[in-house]
Amino acid sequence: MLTPPSQHGIKLAVNLISAYFGDIVAKVCECLLRKGTLPLAQIIHFTELSKQNAVNSLLVLIQHNCVQAFATQSEGRFGGAPRISTQYMALFHNIIHHMRFPKFIAIVNEELGKECEEIFVWLLQDGRLSVNDIVERQKEPSRNSTASDALHECFRKLVNAQYVERCPAHEPFLAPPTEEETAAKKRAAKFTKTVEDTIEARALAEASPMDSVRFLLETDTWTDDPEQKSNDNSSNLASAGEKRKLDALESETKLWATNQKKEVLWRVNFEEFVRRLRHKSCIENVRARLDSGAATVLGAVLEATRRTETKVKVESSVPLSIDDIMQEVIKSEEGRTMNSDRVRASLAQLGCDMPSITGIDETYSIDLKKILELAQIREVESIVLKRYGKEASRIFKLLLQADRVVETEMISKDTFVDKKDAAKILHRMWKDDYLHLQVMEKDKGKQKYLLWAVKKPVLWQHILDDMYHAALNLRLRSAFEQEKDKEIAQLPREKREGELGKRFDRWMKIRLVLESSLMKLDDAILLFNDF
Incomplete structure (x- = not known):
């Protein structure tokens, strides 16, 4: 889950943040994705932004579940008291999930209905909300009035379906390990090959609410009593944004699992x-x-x-x-x-x-793992067939089934492909990082044998990065088409006639093709990265 994202994965994530929240927020996000977990001072140094812009950007990213903060303790200088510092880590997978919001909305609509979908969309838009924030949103003049009981019932359905969960702790503190814990880890490392948890994994585990309260909905947190609501709408995250930004400047940040009225905040459960x-x-x-x-x-x-x-x-x-x-x-x-x-x-x-x-x-x-592995293999074989042709597909299948190194002549015989053609295909796939090549020498280097194999973990990561690249290109092309024909897109229905009507139809077809292609590509990304 916390493996570093690939280069094109980072570019896709930055593109998504830029489209949703602007270039300044995207700059902070890119800094965290490329540099890793950082304190505020280093974020300001690397991005060359003002402190206020950096803090505001972090607050936006935290509000929308794209960044998690946590506190760590380090030794003080010159024998002084220990120092507590706040670190910020980017949540790559949560950022990529922004591309899947239409899929999430469709699931909620199909299972729970239109009323639940509306509340769910608000949570996607705002990132984090309390129940009373949702009640206030429903009372806006532009919306159809819904009874409070019905609204609470819709929210209860979302929680019971585990589509909504309590927000994680605002800023968990990671205490340094004791001497006994350090010694125990060293002893365990001698007998096991398990990788020690990273500080980021520890922070996420510490921030996550316990299972017993993660989906606990307390009815006494709801109220329609105006006397219990702040006159300045402090429970509304949007209207309280400026005050929270000022508070954040005083102590680096105020990241919260509750709002200023100590109401529980909820978010979409991507998991x-x-x-x-x-x-x-x-x-x-x-x-x-x-x-x-x-x-x-x-x-x-x-x-x-x-x-x-x-x-x-x-x-x-x-x-x-x-x-x-x-x-x-x-x-x-x-x-x-x-x-x-x-x-x-x-x-x-x-x-x-x-x-x-x-x-x-x-x-x-x-065995679900086997089902998914077979699905991954089918997807890769389809890519090889489209990219290199039928003969290359036969060679690739042979190497997959062999699960070991195979010599060129043996590949040629088993796939009924001419040796020269097989060698050309193998070299082409090797240059594209689809195959692993091992050279074996005999008779003191007088004879050389080329041995080929498929290294699935390496190839799967390479294909995933290609998918990120393709998804980024589709998003850029979609943005280009929308900008180019934005006047056509805004045409009223009565003016969509003649040449203008043809241009509008063309714009709609291109948009549908790009969006459907992106959704299908995301299905493949999910298969290789999230499942």
Whole structure:
């Protein structure tokens, strides 16, 4: 999760921040993405911005869940008292999620309805809101009046579905490890190969609310009593922005999990949406690779175990008995035509040949990691086929299946590709970083053999960076087309006739093609980066 983003990933993230919040905020964001976690003084130094502009930009990024602050302790100079400093870290994945807002909105609309969608959109727009902020937003003259009880019920549905969560701690303090903890880590390092947690990972873990309160909705935090509301609307994040900026200048920053009235602030739970998209991707890939019956069974298993998953990236589904699976399968229209034998056959297709017996129940667990790995391989094979042709696709599949180094002549024989043509294809793919080359010498260097292999982790990262690059190009092209034809886009309906009508239709087609291409590309980015 906290691996450094690639160069094109950083450029895409900066482009998204620039489009949403402007170039000054994007400059601070780029500094944190490229330089890593920094204190305010170094951010000002690297960006050459004024202190006020730097702080204001950080507040915007924190408000929209793109930056997390945390406090650390360091030794004082010349034997003085320990110093507490505030550090800022960019949340790359949260920034990229801005590109997926339409997908998140569609999920909420489909599952919870239009009223819940409206509240959800406010949270996407403002980043963090309290329940009373939402009530105030609904009372604006430009909006249709909705009863407070109905509004609270919609918000409760969002929380119960875990689409909304409490904001993390505003500025967690990371205490330096004790001597006992340091010694224990050194002893453990001798026997294990686990990588020590980074300070950024520790900060995120410390900031995250406990599971017991993460989705806890306290009804006494709601109120419509005007006497309990501040006259200056201090609970409204937008109207209180200037005061908070001034407060921030006094002590570097005021990052909060509650607002000035100590009301709980809420934000969108990106993790739950990534999980839902991950499940959808698994189901659709199984449908394409196997059949609709296997996809129906997988969907039923994932729906039955969704609440019991504790992480987005789980390798296998939670074990379920055959009776529980059948109960979930028959809830869908497709599943009502399936009997227990058909369900067992579908489970076998999904890799559950040998059920485990727990007591008197037979239980099944589906290997989700394998499903996603096969989907990644299909995606890469499709890219190789389009980019290098059929012969290259056969060579690439051979090397993937071999999972070891293979000599050029052997590749030529096994793929029925002429040796000279195979050598040209292999060198072309190697230059594009799709293959790994190893040269082996014999007879004191008189004979040389070229050995080829696919290094999946390295190749997957390379392909992901290419996807970021393509997504950035699509966004830049979309922005160019909108700027070029902005007058056409603003034409009233009655004037869309003749030549102007043709130009408007062309603009709409280009826009739809670019947006749909970007959404499909993002599906692939999710597959390689988030799932």
